[in-house]
Amino acid sequence: MTELPNFFPALPELFLLPATCALLLIDLSAKTARRQRTYVLAQFILLVCAGLTVFTLPAVSEQPLYSFSGLFVNDQLGSYLKLAAYIAVATTLLYSRQYLLDRGLMRGEFVVLLMFALLGMMILISANSFLTLYLGLELLSLCQYAMVALNRDSAHSTEAAMKYFVLGALASGLLLYGMSMIYGATSTLSITEVAQRVSMLSASASDRTFLVFGLVFLVSGLAFKLGVVPFHMWIPDVYQGATTAVTLVIASAPKLAAFAMAMRLLVNGLLDLAADWQQMLVILALLSMAIGNITAIVQSNLKRMLAYSTIAHMGFMLLGLLGGVVGGNRFSAPDAYSASMFYVLVYVLMALGAFGMLLLLSRAGFECETLDDMKGLNQRSPWFAFMMLIVMFSLAGVPPTAGFYAKLAVLKAAVAAGQLWLAVLAVLFSLAGAFYYLRVVKLMYFDEVRDAGPITAHLEMRALLSVNGLALLVLGILPQPLMAMCLSAIKSL
Numbered sequence: 001m002t003e004l005p006n007f008f009p010a011l012p013e014l015f016l017l018p019a020t021c022a023l024l025l026i027d028l029s030a031k032t033a034r035r036q037r038t039y040v041l042a043q044f045i046l047l048v049c050a051g052l053t054v055f056t057l058p059a060v061s062e063q064p065l066y067s068f069s070g071l072f073v074n075d076q077l078g079s080y081l082k083l084a085a086y087i088a089v090a091t092t093l094l095y096s097r098q099y100l101l102d103r104g105l106m107r108g109e110f111v112v113l114l115m116f117a118l119l120g121m122m123i124l125i126s127a128n129s130f131l132t133l134y135l136g137l138e139l140l141s142l143c144q145y146a147m148v149a150l151n152r153d154s155a156h157s158t159e160a161a162m163k164y165f166v167l168g169a170l171a172s173g174l175l176l177y178g179m180s181m182i183y184g185a186t187s188t189l190s191i192t193e194v195a196q197r198v199s200m201l202s203a204s205a206s207d208r209t210f211l212v213f214g215l216v217f218l219v220s221g222l223a224f225k226l227g228v229v230p231f232h233m234w235i236p237d238v239y240q241g242a243t244t245a246v247t248l249v250i251a252s253a254p255k256l257a258a259f260a261m262a263m264r265l266l267v268n269g270l271l272d273l274a275a276d277w278q279q280m281l282v283i284l285a286l287l288s289m290a291i292g293n294i295t296a297i298v299q300s301n302l303k304r305m306l307a308y309s310t311i312a313h314m315g316f317m318l319l320g321l322l323g324g325v326v327g328g329n330r331f332s333a334p335d336a337y338s339a340s341m342f343y344v345l346v347y348v349l350m351a352l353g354a355f356g357m358l359l360l361l362s363r364a365g366f367e368c369e370t371l372d373d374m375k376g377l378n379q380r381s382p383w384f385a386f387m388m389l390i391v392m393f394s395l396a397g398v399p400p401t402a403g404f405y406a407k408l409a410v411l412k413a414a415v416a417a418g419q420l421w422l423a424v425l426a427v428l429f430s431l432a433g434a435f436y437y438l439r440v441v442k443l444m445y446f447d448e449v450r451d452a453g454p455i456t457a458h459l460e461m462r463a464l465l466s467v468n469g470l471a472l473l474v475l476g477i478l479p480q481p482l483m484a485m486c487l488s489a490i491k492s493l
Contacts, residue, residue, distance in 0.1 A: 009065040009074030012052040012082065013122050019045045020115040027108030035106050039097060042111050043090055046118075050086045053079050064492065066128065070190055073128035076492035077263065077341075080485060081125050081256045088253035088348050089118050094464055095356040096245035098457060102364035103151070105243065110150060114249060117143035121257035127264055130179045130189045137175070137225070140257060141168050144250060148242045160241025167224070167234045175221025181214025182270075191269040202272045212276050218265060219280045225258045226314045229287035239307035244362060244369070247303055248355040251310060252348050259344040262321060267337060268493060274325035281322040282422060288315025289426055293433035300371055305436060306354055309395060312433055313350075317343045319410040319426060323417030332416050338486040339409035345482065346394070346406040346475065353391040353468045360384065360457045360465060374440055376449030384455070384462075385444045387469035394472045396437035397430055402475035409483070 007014055023045065027038045057079045058065055064075035093114070100106035120143060123136030145168065149161035183189055185207060186197040201207040224231040239247050266277055292312030299305040320340030324333035361368035361377075368374075378385035394403035407430060414423040457465075475482060 007067055009056055009067040010072050010126070011056050012049045013119060013126075015052055016045065016049055016115065016119050016122065019048070020112060020119065023115065024108065024112045027112065030108065035108065035111070038108055038111050039093065039106075042093060042115060045115065046086045046090045050083060053082050053086070058492070068132075070192065071129045071132045072123075072126050074126060075489075077489040078126040078260065080489045081260050082122055084345055084348065085118060085121050085125070085253045085256050088256070088352060089114060091352050091356070091464060091468070092245075092248050092252060095248060095352070095359050095461060098461065099243075099245050099359045099362055102362075103243070105151060105245070107150075110147065110245075113143045113147050113150075117147070117249070118253070121253060124257045125260040127261075128191050128268075130183065130191070130194075133191075133261065133264060134172075134176065134179065136257070137261070138172065140254060141172065144254070147246045147249060148238060150246060151243050154241075154243075156241040157243065160238045163241075164234050164238045171221050171224030171231065174217045174224070178214045178217030178219075178221060181217065182211065185210050185214065191264055194269045195271065198270055199272045208273075211270075211273060215270060215273055215277055216280070218270075219277055219284075222258070222262055222265065223284055225261060226255075226317075227311055228284045228314045228318065229291045229311060232288070232291070232311045235311060236304050236307040239310075240301055240304045240369075244303065244355060244358050244367070248352070248359065251306070251351040251355060255314075255344055255348055255351075259317070259341065263337070263493070266321065267324065267333075271325065271330070278322040278325065278417075281318045282419070285315045285318035285322065286422065286425065288312060288318070289429040293429045296433065296436050299436070302358060302369055302371060302373070302440075303355075305371075306351075309433070309436075310351070312429070313343075313347050313395075316407060316410055316426065316430075317347065319414045319419075319422070323410075323413035323419065326417050332413070334487060334490050336413035336417065338483065338490045339406075339413045341486040341490060342479070342483050343406040343410050345486070346402045346472075349468065349472060349475075350391060350394050350403060353387070353465070353472065354395065356461075356465050356468060357384065357388050357391065360455060360461060363454070363456045371440065371443060372450050374443045375447040377444040379449050381455055384465070387466060388444060389441050390469045390472050392437040392440050394476070396434040398434070400473070400476040402472045402479065405476055405479045 023041055030038060056074055058075060064073050066073050100110060117140050120136045120140030123132060124140060127133035127136055145161055145165045148164055149158055151157040182194060185201060186194050188194055198211060201211060227235045288311050292308045292315060296305050296308035299308060317340050320336050320343060323336035326332055358368045390401060394401035397404045397407040411423045411426060
């Protein structure tokens with residue numbers, strides 16, 4: 001372990017915390033509702049954080065860097081996920097700005113809560129201790145609860161926030177209880193030391209039983225944060241009840257943190273119990289793909305449909321995690337885990353595109369939320385209808401989009417792990433799920449216009465949304481660079 005006496009590995013976090021506090025104070029002096037200065041400063045802070053992350057990025061040949069007495073780790077996995085989170089948050093800010101201005105919700109609270117949520121994600125991504133991990137998770141969760149309730153005049157938003165808070169508190173309790181069980185067995189909170197002691201204890205039947213008991217609660221808490229069945233009940237209500245801008249926040253960057261949480265807990269800390277937690281992930285993945293895809297078919301609300309789509313996609317992401325250790329053999333682990341990382345990165349890009357399109361088509365006094373609102377989009381704007389087509393094709397896994405390659409990668413991991421039956425079922429559920437994505441395409445291209453209102457989005461949003469859609473096409477044709485980056489990050493573990 002490379003222990004540094006200074007705080008060099010945590011420079012991005014140490015910059016973001018005071019910068020966000022300063023942003024809060026600066027926003028108090030804002031004289032207009034547009035919050036132009038707050039918005040620009042937030043984007044500048046994200047740019048500086050990205051620069052600091054690149055500056056502190058360990059070389060491929062270097063060992064991970066540790067700080068804060070081993071509580072914090074800086075490795076390639078964490079750095080790459082943080083860079084992806086910056087891009088997702090910056091894109092969210094740009095997509096959401098006009099939408100929030102039209103509804104009088106572009107307040108300093110939204111920007112500051114988003115930045116503190118990002119800080120929680122960064123701490124969670126670089127956690128090397130149960131203590132740090134729980135701290136980052138709660139900071140992220142509390143910010144999200146407040147953001148869901150941001151529209152105080154909406155009964156739906158308030159109800160969604162209460163449901164999210166109560167269920168989130170329950171999930172945090174499950175996770176904390178699981179951590180306490182693992183701590184009781186290993187006498188340490190450090191994930192690195194937990195891995196060493198679990199390796200020794202797992203040979204004993206009684207000790208292994210105690211560890212697996214705690215593992216059940218850990219996986220349950222993790223499943224809630226990922227939003228997989230049977231811990232998915234909050235996702236449809238929260239996605240629909242929150243304003244679309246907040247739904248975009250929840251659906252994108254936090255998924256990166258949840259993936260990092262799974263890697264830190266299950267792969268870094270409890271890899272010797274892989275035979276046990278992989279069996280649990282098989283059930284979670286299968287139920288998520290089945291219920292997510294089948295239930296989405298009957299939805300008429302786009303946000304609710306995309307919520308069930310998220311559940312199904314997180315099930316697909318788990319296919320990679322359950323294929324890392326086969327019969328005690330770990331040789332396939334880098335390929336399997338890198339496939340999952342690639343999948344979650346592509347999913348975040350798809351979520352940004354899908355909810356960004358809903359924000360693009362919304363305007364003052366009108367919410368683009370139902371399937372009927374997509375009717376005839378090709379007649380109103382052929383270019384953005386094409387962008388939405390790419391996003392829908394990618395979500396469905398149609399070649400040559402990035403979603404196709406992402407699904408292919410995790411399916412290969414499942415087959416390599418001897419789970420051929422699960423891969424076949426995943427393909428069948430994916431085919432069932434293609435129906436509701438292609439239905440959106442049919443409405444855009446073959447139905448008459450229902451909403452003939454103007455598309456009022458500013459030039460920056462139109463340009464970025466176009467880049468977002470085209471990126472899914474480019475990554476589907478040339479996935480190798482991103483896949484190589486994911487493989488390098490996983491090997492750094």
